[in-house]
Amino acid sequence: MTDQAANGHRGDDTGPGQSPPWAGRREFLRGTGLSAFGxxxxxxxPFGANMPAGLIPAALAQDTGLDLxxxxxxxxxxGDRPLNxxxxxxxxxxxxxxxxxxxxxxxxxxxxxxxxxxxxxxxLTVDGEVENPLELTIDELKSRFENVTRRxxxxxxxxxxxxxxxxxSGNQWTTGAVGCPEWTGVRLADVxxxxxxxxxxxxxxxxxxxxxxxxxxxKEVISRxxxxxxxxxxxxxxxxxxxxxxxxxLHGFPLRLVIPGYPGSVSQKYLTRIxxxxxxxxxxKMTGYSYRLPAYPVAPGTEVPESDMVVMTEMxxxxxxxxPQTGADVAAGQATEVRGHAWxxxxxxxxxxxxxxFGQTWQEAxxxxxxxxxxxxxxxxxxxxxxxxxxxxxxxxTDMNGxxxxxxxxxxxxxxxxxxxQHRIALIAA
Amino acid sequence: MxxxxxxxxxxxxxxxxxxxxxxxxxxRPDPMRAAATQAARPSLSDPMVALRAPTEQPAxxxxxxxxxxxxxxxxxxxxxxxxxxxxxxxxxxxxxxITDARWDDLWGWxxxxxxxxxxxxxxxxxxxxxxxxxxxxxx
Numbered sequence: 001m002t003d004q005a006a007n008g009h010r011g012d013d014t015g016p017g018q019s020p021p022w023a024g025r026r027e028f029l030r031g032t033g034l035s036a037f038g039x040x041x042x043x044x045x046p047f048g049a050n051m052p053a054g055l056i057p058a059a060l061a062q063d064t065g066l067d068l069x070x071x072x073x074x075x076x077x078x079g080d081r082p083l084n085x086x087x088x089x090x091x092x093x094x095x096x097x098x099x100x101x102x103x104x105x106x107x108x109x110x111x112x113x114x115x116x117x118x119x120x121x122x123x124l125t126v127d128g129e130v131e132n133p134l135e136l137t138i139d140e141l142k143s144r145f146e147n148v149t150r151r152x153x154x155x156x157x158x159x160x161x162x163x164x165x166x167x168x169s170g171n172q173w174t175t176g177a178v179g180c181p182e183w184t185g186v187r188l189a190d191v192x193x194x195x196x197x198x199x200x201x202x203x204x205x206x207x208x209x210x211x212x213x214x215x216x217x218x219k220e221v222i223s224r225x226x227x228x229x230x231x232x233x234x235x236x237x238x239x240x241x242x243x244x245x246x247x248x249x250l251h252g253f254p255l256r257l258v259i260p261g262y263p264g265s266v267s268q269k270y271l272t273r274i275x276x277x278x279x280x281x282x283x284x285k286m287t288g289y290s291y292r293l294p295a296y297p298v299a300p301g302t303e304v305p306e307s308d309m310v311v312m313t314e315m316x317x318x319x320x321x322x323x324p325q326t327g328a329d330v331a332a333g334q335a336t337e338v339r340g341h342a343w344x345x346x347x348x349x350x351x352x353x354x355x356x357x358f359g360q361t362w363q364e365a366x367x368x369x370x371x372x373x374x375x376x377x378x379x380x381x382x383x384x385x386x387x388x389x390x391x392x393x394x395x396x397x398t399d400m401n402g403x404x405x406x407x408x409x410x411x412x413x414x415x416x417x418x419x420x421x422q423h424r425i426a427l428i429a430a
Numbered sequence: 431m432x433x434x435x436x437x438x439x440x441x442x443x444x445x446x447x448x449x450x451x452x453x454x455x456x457x458r459p460d461p462m463r464a465a466a467t468q469a470a471r472p473s474l475s476d477p478m479v480a481l482r483a484p485t486e487q488p489a490x491x492x493x494x495x496x497x498x499x500x501x502x503x504x505x506x507x508x509x510x511x512x513x514x515x516x517x518x519x520x521x522x523x524x525x526x527x528i529t530d531a532r533w534d535d536l537w538g539w540x541x542x543x544x545x546x547x548x549x550x551x552x553x554x555x556x557x558x559x560x561x562x563x564x565x566x567x568x569x
Contacts, residue, residue, distance in 0.1 A: 166567030327475030
């Protein structure tokens, strides 16, 4: 990876004996990130002072996955390195989210194996607190365990972060870091049972082969996990296919976890290893403020001590209005169909309601059963906007415990997780 | 109709709220204050826009620098640019509106967990000062 990057980079070098155009910056660059990058490659980075805005060294740029955005349709790019992009609500109307509408959440760079679509020699290791450590090829996974296909919601833990005030650090997702593709694989629980989980098992630890943003091959990009009880439920998959095709490079080729109901970050992409641990996993982005919430409610903007932050587990109940698109013109005095999806981190959704009067009154929507547990559920409602004018449709899902979505942001937290506020669209009746 | 009214009220309130400044906002917690001042630019075609935290620095009329990845062209931009793009693009910086304490924490996280090289103290001060000035929820 690094060698390749270095080789690809050499062709652009200014050549020996030539003074790089940014020589005047050398003093400044000493000790900064860029010089560290140069040191890693064993050469100077030929950075022009007149370099176009946003340009990054070619050695680094090739692996962000940005080129693959041509296969996406209508997504909003929040950042190009790491690549993160979300889907406007009206483009999430499909029951099964197609590849071109699925959000992208990269923590690092896309590994070369995924870019090359090469799964040659790929193995999955299962070790740690197990009786029989496993090292399985993808063919062995496919042949030794029951193959299952399920629609499972994948949602970033920080979806909705943009609505927290004061702001929380991270990508400012609005509503579109969510999707419900159809995944094919084997049950995580079946594989763990085959390995024989020991009594002392507490947590899983997931590892992939994606590359750290710094390019440092030794650095872990992200390594999260779930309580062993969650891992042993039947819902989670080790998947090799999405929507009937090999998992695309941006979404974890050739193997990934899909553990529904928890923040998407537990569903490790580019999966190489699952280690069973006898303690809560402390890998990259498990500790500090990452994917953690305060243990008690805090006022917006409060500095919470790290020791009071607890790992985020189940995602809250949520819904989206996927039709019509916000701002649509509709006929006054007639029935207008409004529809979308609803899902919950603790299983299925119990009820769905919409309001066209800013939450003063609510009407129940028709809610379809899920294709399987943790698939999002289609809901539909006919709303009648009595006279011409401006209306908002507010949508509110209720989970099996009777817990429903708030009309404003729920508990502020330092990193802006778990915002399940009601989605609103505008309708103009004429 | 109601939203139009809200829109007008918001426009009238904004200068007042800004004049008060963040210091007085700290006096006594009041969720209604956030409801009155949250949106920098309400949108009549998308009610979610009005619910977002402000995405512009009201007093920050600084132009974006083409040379430094679109960062506001102000003292500290160059140091910030070269320090940060070693790992990530400026897009993630430009999205942030966070407290000073969160910037300090993020800095520590990048150094300790993400392998960022700690620059000389004066460069560090220039960068953190720049971030806290232009990507702040406090000013």
